Amino acid sequence: MNTAMGIVFASIYDHSNLGDLTANRTMASVPYGGRYRQVDFPLSNMTNSGIRHIGLITKDKYQSLMNHIGSGQEWDLDLEEGGLEFLTPYALAHNGLYRGKLEAIHSAMNFLAYSKEDYVVMANCSVLCAIDFREVIEDHVASGADVTVVVKDGISDGRKMIDLAVKLDEKGHASDMVVEMTAQKDYLASMGIYVMRREMLMDIVEQAVAHNRYHFERDIVLHAFIEAAEKVNVYRFRGVALFNENLQEYYNNSMALLDPKVRHGLFMRQNRTIYTKVRDEVPASYGEHSEIDNCIVADGCVLNGKAEDTLFFRGVKLAAGASVRDSIIMQDTVIGEGADLQYVILDKDVVVRPGKKLCGTKEHPIVLKRGAIV
Numbered sequence: 001m002n003t004a005m006g007i008v009f010a011s012i013y014d015h016s017n018l019g020d021l022t023a024n025r026t027m028a029s030v031p032y033g034g035r036y037r038q039v040d041f042p043l044s045n046m047t048n049s050g051i052r053h054i055g056l057i058t059k060d061k062y063q064s065l066m067n068h069i070g071s072g073q074e075w076d077l078d079l080e081e082g083g084l085e086f087l088t089p090y091a092l093a094h095n096g097l098y099r100g101k102l103e104a105i106h107s108a109m110n111f112l113a114y115s116k117e118d119y120v121v122m123a124n125c126s127v128l129c130a131i132d133f134r135e136v137i138e139d140h141v142a143s144g145a146d147v148t149v150v151v152k153d154g155i156s157d158g159r160k161m162i163d164l165a166v167k168l169d170e171k172g173h174a175s176d177m178v179v180e181m182t183a184q185k186d187y188l189a190s191m192g193i194y195v196m197r198r199e200m201l202m203d204i205v206e207q208a209v210a211h212n213r214y215h216f217e218r219d220i221v222l223h224a225f226i227e228a229a230e231k232v233n234v235y236r237f238r239g240v241a242l243f244n245e246n247l248q249e250y251y252n253n254s255m256a257l258l259d260p261k262v263r264h265g266l267f268m269r270q271n272r273t274i275y276t277k278v279r280d281e282v283p284a285s286y287g288e289h290s291e292i293d294n295c296i297v298a299d300g301c302v303l304n305g306k307a308e309d310t311l312f313f314r315g316v317k318l319a320a321g322a323s324v325r326d327s328i329i330m331q332d333t334v335i336g337e338g339a340d341l342q343y344v345i346l347d348k349d350v351v352v353r354p355g356k357k358l359c360g361t362k363e364h365p366i367v368l369k370r371g372a373i374v
Helices: 040-048 063-069 101-107 109-113 133-143 198-210 216-227 247-258 260-267
Strands: 004-009 053-057 083-087 119-124 127-129 147-152 162-168 174-181 188-197 232-236 241-243 291-293 306-308 323-325 340-342 344-346 357-359 366-368
Touching: 004 040, 004 101, 004 133, 040 053, 040 119, 040 127, 053 101, 101 109, 101 198, 101 216, 109 198, 119 133, 119 198, 127 188, 133 147, 133 188, 133 232, 147 162, 147 216, 162 216, 162 232, 174 216, 174 232, 188 198, 188 216, 188 241, 198 216, 216 232, 241 247, 247 260, 247 344, 340 344, 357 366
Parallel strands: 004 053, 004 119, 053 083, 147 232, 291 306, 306 323, 323 340, 340 357, 344 366
Antiparallel strands: 119 188, 127 241, 147 188, 162 174, 162 188
16 A cells, blocks of 8 residues: 655745735735634545645744644644654755755655655645545556646636646646746646655655756756656546635635635535634624625624625624625624725735725735734
8 A cells, every 4th residue: 555645835936925814924824714723624535535644844934734633633643653744944954945845845854754654745825725635646656657736727828827827638647847937827826735756756856956946847847858758647636726816816715715616626525625713603693784785704703784795704703784805804803883895805814994884906915914903
């Protein structure tokens, strides 16, 4: 039986831009969907696939991430052997922060060296999906390739910057590959998920870093493809995959959860439960004159006003006479009486004073950082 361990990258590339949402937190700890953090998806996918030894590589601003994950109990990772390990740059890299994913892996070389698993599954926190890694590993082993790339169609559009994009031939094999380009629609975008044999990964990373290479997609995957196309296997994921790599994508993909098909594809797949930190809350309560239409409402909310097409995280207070539309309202935010909000993203613990009006647009929603008072 092939055994696998996991590496999750909390936040690697600086061009992943969520504005104020990542001012004081990593990409991994960005709230999503009313009660989750983005890191919940790769962690849950790994544990659901039988992976019980995971290294979480952080770059900076990881205090909220550590608070969220704790011992890893919610993902059944609070184990005496294996389990979850935080791999911080200051503990692992002699010069602190690293330049890219390849250097990040190199900083975790001891973690890899003392592990016993045959394969390594690597995943980012910016792409949200419910995927069975057992199928990906089986496909990788059967292919005989050095590395397997998990890809998704419908992402490349000629405008979006893609870390790695692959064009397939009629047999489903890679025929072309580009890195950090605005690939055309006939290219499939990498989901930031890769599978390699552990010992091979260690050898390749050591050699690459020795030659001052630090970009995993360019210096490992593309390099292997140029040497011989058959060294790179492509696994095509056909489920729901949401790329949250900038603020506009984050807003659109949050609003997409109002579609039952998207919610089902992320949260209701058989044996693919997405786990998160447990917070004991009373059920949401609704005032006698409240009007709530097509909203996602988490536990602990007290809603007395009007809301439409909005996501409410845990513990939000919406006063009577207040109106919210097309918005994302995060944990423990308070919206005062008579306030009028549309196309806004309010981070945790925001206070909107009575009568305040905030109106963005679908293309440019207003974002208020954590703890703001307006």
